[in-house]
Amino acid sequence: MADGEHQDYRFTRGRAVLRRALPLLLVALLTGSLGALLYTASNASRDHSQALDEQQRSFEIIALARGFEARTARAEVTLARYVISLDPDTGRLFQDQWRGAASQLRALAYATRGSGWQHGNVAALQYAFTARGKTLNEIGLRTTYDQKMAALARFHQAGKSQDLRRITALLDLVIKAENERLRERSLAVTLAGDRSEWVGKTSQLVGLAMLVCILFVAWFANMAYAERRNARRQAEAETERADRLEAAVRERTAQLSDAYERLKRESAERAAAEDGLRQMQKMDAVGQLTGGIAHDFNNMLAVVVGGLELAKRKLKLNPEEAARHLDNAMDGANRASALTRRLLAFARSEPLLPSAIDPDGLLRGMADLIDRTIGDQIIVSIAQEAAGWHIFVDQHQMENAVLNLCVNARDAMDGRGRLMLATGRVTLKAGEIGECQAGDYVTLSVTDDGCGMTPDVLARVFEPFFTTKPVGKGTGLGLSQIFGFVRQSAGEIRIESTPGEGSSVHIYLPRSARDAADVEAEAIAFARAPVEQPPMRILVVEDDPRVLNQTMAALAELGHLPIACDHPAKAARLLAHNGDIGLIISDVLMPDMTGPEMVKALPARFRHLPVLFVTGYAGDANDSADFEGHAVLRKPYTLSALGQALGQTLSAPLSGSRRPGTAEAAE
Template sequence: MFERDMDYDTEGRRERVRFWLMIGLGAALTGIVGALVLLLSRANDNYDRSLGWQAHSLEVISQTRSLDAALARAEAALGRFAVGLQKEDGRVFQQQWGLSQQYLSLLRRNVRDNAEQAKLVDELTRELNQRGTQLGDAALSANYRQTVAAISKYNAAGHDAALIRIDRLLSRLILNERTILAERNRVASADRASLNQAILLFSLLGAAAAVVAIAATISLVRAESERRAARRETLYEADRAMQLETAVEERTAELEKANIALRSEMIEREAAEAQLRQAQKMEAVGQLTGGIAHDFNNMLAVVVGGLELAQRLVVTAPEKAQRHLSNAMDGANRAADLTRRLLAFARSEPARPEMVLIDDCITGFAELIERTIGDRIALTLDLNAKDLSCWIDRQQFENALLNLAVNARDAMEGHGSLTIRTLRDEEENTAGIAVQMIDTGCGMSAEVLERVFDPFYTTKPAGQGTGLGMSQVFAFCRQSDGEVQIDSTEGEGTSVAMLLPVAAPEQTSVPASAGDDEAPADASTDVLNILVVEDDQRVLAATVDAVEELGHRAVACANPLNAEALVEQRMSEGRGFDLVLSDVLMPQLTGPEMVAQLKRRWPQLPVLFVTGYAGDASEVAAFGDHDVLRKPFTLTALEQAIRRTGDARGEGQRLAS
């Protein structure tokens, strides 16, 4: 009995021990589980934060790439705007430049947490502000249709050292952010490893608890085993889901990097193509410059040689001297004509329109076209615009016909048929004349048609073409308020149509141009007091001699700043000036600016401008209603210009003080 009680006491003690052991073990397990849950939660938070920083770095790199792409598209649009003067290209430039500023703002906000990156963005902002001002000047020139200035400024911007600095800043931003991203990837990997360790410890703890529960009681072992098995399965599924999500994120990041690399390669390829086109243009400019220098040297050889021979023979053989002087004058006129053609191509030479009967003009010019294209090409005239006239520059029109004929000859390789057709165009209720040049040549592909009007673009071998012909045709049609259309099929031929507006009935023939050498009118001109303002001493002396040769009295003024004092002095003497004959482009003060000052004091003072260039430096509107005499001019042209200005004085009254 006693032994049984002892056994019961021992069993009771064992039960109590087991009970308290279970309590202690439960408390210990509870503490361990709590610690592991806290560790697991913290590891999960660290991993989420690391993923967020990774996404932040990728966003910074993407915004930098987008900024670079927007800048490239803006400059490409500006290049097209400078060459083609299309307003749509100007709007694309403004849109892309504005988009680049938006990306820059996003980039500045996203790098605020990194002092080094923020400093680079500040430097990039300053460079882009200066770059925007430089490109804005080119865009402004293109907006006012100042092609030479726009191309020149765009070319200067393309060679500016700021472009290299901008590229370096963008590259440093991306390189720094990639370094930061690599460090964040390392931290994310470490956080993911910590999270996996926490999960593993948690799993081991569950297994240990299961073993203890099995040792404690068989009934609890089954329930606990089932519960823990289900829990392990849940944790395993969660771990698999997390691993799958991580793999998806990594694959997405790889695809994003590949996409960014592909876009970068496309941008670099476009930039390389643009540089190649620019190099081709510069090569064409060199060829054009060499050709112009060769032509000018030939003309100057005629002028210099003729004048030198005339000097030697003027006394001993005046007839031969006269012949050499005529040859020198012819060479000088040819040089002046070449200069006018160059200015017309640059859109800096104002057109000298006149009433031209289109069919008669083509008929008279056909002989020169036939000699140009050769005997193996049959020329056919199909003229159906009889008695229809256009208000155009005749010389530029003939030059456009000749350029089209030469292109057609080259396309037919010297053998085929060429048709020049005119017909009345009534499309959209607008009276016009279509002048078509139709050949049976090789035709043009879609790629060639897209760029056919680009300056310096040519499909001819190197040294056989400058790519200026079609751009001159385009410039002539635009200057004449018309347009040009091309229809071409490879292997069948090409049809180029210049659509020109019919002259209005009220339009009359243009007044005799200040540069035309027409016979002087019978009416005599009174002796005038003329103030000649010219900064070039040789030109000033020649102009004064020419004015005096025409029987007028000339007063020379080599500095436009002294003109007002001379006029005031003459006014105080009671004589005054009947005319101010002034150059346009002069240092310190241009001709129009000087005249504006004189007009404020003497508004009735007649003015005649003399210039060899009327392009970007002085807008045509600055001349007002004053006549313009083009350099070089003859005595006849000068006499006609002085007579026209004298007739416009009104009432023939001399300006008095």
């Protein structure tokens, strides 16, 4: 074969090979291009889907945070309503709403479990929420156990507490961080869409051979656009929902502010209602005493009248026997005075005024009161084993607690049985009895042999308004008030009861640091106070002629020069005509004007004179604002008690800040 023919053959063969290989190359190129396009489209779809999922997760976290904020706001509003209304259903609603807020917070923590940048914020939010829950639960418990003023004060402080501001700040951090992450995820969605568009443009360049691929990419791009549009709509819906949530939070905040203002306006009314409720409990017990008190008082009056009549008969013939009858009459009068004073002191309403009390002496002083209350069919035994240990409590509240326990025991025994009252001493370890701290404690036990209580009843005895008595026989507030008083005095109360065998109530109260020697020293110092004073002119203002004559005679017996005034309107004129008057003794309740009103109406030049008010009404001695620091002497009083009160009045300088003293009649 010639060289030319050989070259032509190779050229022709090369062209044939090229023609055969070109379709393969084209197929390979198209296949590669299709694969590249498919791969690129697949990556773009995956990135877009992942970006949308992350975007959706951000919206869910923001919604959970807003929902948690709204639930906590509603729970606090419900707590405010509970403190105002004292409605147990409202208290349970608060608990349900607070648990719902806790569930919302757990859902938020679960939703952010994979978000490292949110872990610290959510953990701090859980801690602040727990602290806030303890504060609000404490307010609910104070309200449940009848400490409404303390609950209101605590609620007011909680509204300004650091944990509330911390919760709000942490929620803002969570939402702010998620919004920043949302912007990054929105950028990722945009980039994925741009990549899809690039795939579409590349598919157009491939031509008709890549028509199927172009259509597929176009369809995929359309789907991606639709999803992005749906995502945008969802984002707008979430934004609108967030705006509504913020409006709801603002509305709830405004309602809470209005409720707080109403709380401040109604605080005085609630305080008066609570005092009235406690006073009703006292008066219920006082009502049970009237029969026995009338019997005892008539007996004492019989001793007084009989002694005076016998003394009158024996005065000339047998002076010694007449003096003995006069002593008996004085003893009967003193006993009647003490009985009346104990009853009025028990019945009057006054704030908690703790002092060092001898528990053995307290039971001895209440023996007659308890006998008259529970009746003669119950045998009362008293075991006094405190042995000089004192307690630091309010005496009237303590007497009220003991009397309520005795009345409950009487009802449990159906008016017949044995009642044991006992005091004792015990040293406790920390936490041995309830929340008692380690130290010395005085125990006071009331034990009966009545019907006892079942475990179900025993578990609820301290609940307010819970009672097993028939309608109209009890309010269910006695034991709950005793529980609150004992806890307020840093003590504990325990009840042991067996159905059919009786019950024992044990009260543990901390031993007072002031022992019997300190109390006795104070009593001796008071007894040694000077009684005698130099003679002086005293204006006596009294509307009752008999009392006026008796007071004039008593002052004359003490060596003073009294001037009688039978009406408070005459006091200013008598003071003007007798410039040497150095003291005013005035009754409190008189016609036309009271003693304090008379003193306030005196001309300014007489306001420097010391004043001693005399009253037989138990509630008068508590009106410190009316007495303006002047001393008060209770009727009836003895000659020595009058002299003692005069000495204290003359020795104490008058000042606007001085608290009124109360001079009790000597026994």
